[in-house]
Amino acid sequence: MGNAAIADYGLLADGRSAALVDRKGSIDWWCPERFDAPSVFCRLLDSRGGHWWIRPTDDFEVRREYLSDSLVLRTVFTTAYGEASVTDGLVLEPGSRGHEIGRRSPGVLVRVVEGGSGTVAMTMSYYPRLEYGRRTAYLVPQDGTVVATAGPSSLTMTAPVPLTCSDGEAAARFTVGPGERKTFVLAHRPTYHDGPPAGLDDRDPLGDTVEGWRSWANLHTYPGRYPELVRHNVLVLQGLTYQASGAVVAAATTSLPERIGGDRNYDYRYAWLRDFSLTLRALWVAACPDEANRLFGWVASAVGQVDGEPVPVMFGVEGERDLTERRIETLGGYADSSPVRVGNEAWRQRQLDVLGEVMDAAWQLRDYLDPMSPEIRDLLRALADQAATSWRDPDAGMWESRDADRHYLSSKVLCWTALDRAIRFGDRLGDAADLARWAAARDEARETILRDGWNAGVGAYTGAFGSDKLDASVLLMPIVGFLPATDERMRATIALIEEQLSHDGLLRRWDTDPAAFTLCSFWLVHCLVLTGERDRAAALFERIAATANDLGLFAEQIDPDTGEHLGNFPQAFSHIGLVVAAWELTDAPEAALTEGEP
Structure with a gap:
């Protein structure tokens, strides 16, 4: 697949880094340690550079918007069979508000897939390529997660659907119906740093982040x-x-x-x-x-x-x-x-x-x-x-x-x-x-x-x-x-x-x-x-x-x-x-x- 147009991207941010997600639900850029750190996804600069997409299997139309006064992005996909949305956000430190938001963000990317109408078949491809595409990560399934390690960085994905891992890619196919929600969480940490990814509210994993952004805007x-x-x-x-x-x-x-x-x-x-x-x-x-x-x-x-x-x-x-x-x-x-x-x-x-x-x-x-x-x-x-x-x-x-x-x-x-x-x-x-x-x-x-x-x-x-x-x-x-x-x-x-x-x-x-x-x-x-x-x-x-x-x-x-x-x-x-x-x-x-x- 060729490059998306530059204007097709949306910005996600957490006060230490940024990710870019295109209109087709592909995250093509993320440097999780800080803005100028090596990337883990850089398909933006080369089709081989790593990506993480979640999108309908069938042809679709798109509309999207930020949740008000936030940098949390909701993309709605409409197919011939129904409607589903993906809400994407980089997580702010839980509980941080006002001028304190983003100072100690955990390096966690959340994607929430929700069913709207009908039944929508979805496909996911997770292909991290670390250090500006130089390293293909070694994927290790562990108790409902997939850990990707390459040199000094590790990524832990928690997925609510079965994943198939091969040649550095984790893939999945699943469906969502009305009211169904499936939450995918990707946490970055240094390889040699102990500690689990930050805990999130299972019912509303991006809710606190949205409130954090709004608390800043409302000042x-x-x-x-x-x-x-x-x-x-x-x-x-x-x-x-x-x-x-x-x-x-x-x-x-x-x-x-x-x-x-x-x-x-x-x-x-x-x-x-x-x-x-x-x-x-x-x-x-x-x-x-x-x-x-x-x-x-x-x-x-x-x-x-x-x-x-x-x-x-x-x-x-x-x-x-x-x-x-x-x-x-x-x-x-x-x-x-x-x-x-x-x-x-x-x-x-x-x-x-x-x-x-x-x-x-x-x-x-x-x-x-x-x-x-x-x-x-x-x-x-x-x-x-x-x-x-x-x-x-x-x-x-x-x-x-x-x-x-x-x-x-x-x-x-x-x-x-x-x-x-x-x-x-x-x-x-x-x-x-x-x-x-x-x-x-x-x-x-x-x-x-x-x-x-x-x-x-x-x-x-x-x-x-x-x-x-x-x-x-x-x-x-x-x-x-x-x-x-x-x-x-x-x-x-x-x-x-x-x-x-x-x-x-x-x-x-x-x-x-x-x-x-x-x-x-x-x-x-x-x-x-x-x-x-x-x-x-x-x-x-x-x-x-x-x-x-x-x-x-x-x-x-x-x-x-x-x-x-x-x-x-x-x-x-x-x-x-x-x-x-x-x-x-x-x-x-x-x-x-x-x-x-x-």
Whole structure:
């Protein structure tokens, strides 16, 4: 069987990892130890990579949805003979609620098959392939369970039906009638760790998990437009958070391609400072500010003492810095798009925009960082100092160019942002000499950007000094308050970017980008609001929001011609963009922005 479309997948999460299940009931991705750990199912990246499907034997139609305010997914299969459902969830720690959910999740995947009408014949295939498909597990039936062991990991499946084990696969055929329920439980543990899988309520094995998710969602009240969309998208961001540390991964997957057959296939299961800061802004919008001190504390711990070295741009979910990239030669890649990569060499890059993004998030959440811990103060001071000395330097930019460093305009603008916000903090961060030094650097950076960033021949601010190429990241200029969107040159830039990089509202990062970048499309919405075109911005927002899959999930990019989702999935950037754009469209007075204070 070929790959499911990226948009066919649903997300399951438990605060330490994620699983993806397609519309046909196949779990094709799960890294149970943590987001960036080796997989036990990775059919997503190769048909031989391992799977666990439960589906009707006969032809079927599908409808599916999340149980309200949760990441527990119910898929309903309708055949000519009746209807049956499969409810899937990664189990949260029993009894955990609110901000504590997911911090000690047990690594258990539950699938509940229920009969609706008629009698439905079902088939199950369980084929774990551990360590990115390198290991075929040895299956051992034991007292109603099947234990799969391969090296350091063991999986214990409890099944309510007889299983046939052969060549690393456990298979079954069974039927369900009205009111019948069959619960399958798969528990992961280290091979050399004693202890049984976590106990579950036999009557409602996912009920406590659903209540855990709802308890988190109910802590937050969003007062703006599109409340249901915002509520769901923030829940997805929570699902992409490694709860033990607070780190937010960029996506749940590795190596899903930006272009089918292309080689820009990277591992996004890590925490970028850029994503962290934008996530904080989205959580602020959705009235979830209580996470601020905890998440900033994680960043301060992960970054550590800067000591004049470039600020690291990304980390493992527990703060690891060395994310050396390697290729998994045993996997052919999604739709034969190789290579499959684990690790990401971007950890070695200088990306100056992160200075402004983290500082801007701190300014947005300033009331919740008061009193400010010494660690956070030291971090913010270091960011300002580095922006003051490094804004003139070339870097890899926010799109993480791997060919050569350049003087990217968005990097310069976000260094200006770091300095501007540091000055606004005043004596909470520095003394009079610090503030004067930061102000001098800020003013020099602004003058240079206005002079060297404008390309008169193009009639726009371009992506890098001396370049004639448009870049959607330039839309950040009015968003961070560097220039009013109504400034003559800024308005011309927004119009030209929309004209040349947009297709029916979906915006590419540059003219050769293989598909539209979802976050940039939401940036265009934001800019239209700032130019006063609120009705057109709302129409564009709704058009972009409608490109999500049936579960409200976005990949990194969308092909504007076909609507196909591309890149890693689900992508935190895309969901952040929706949340922030919804807030900018809110008519409430408190949603209005002043230049320089987003």
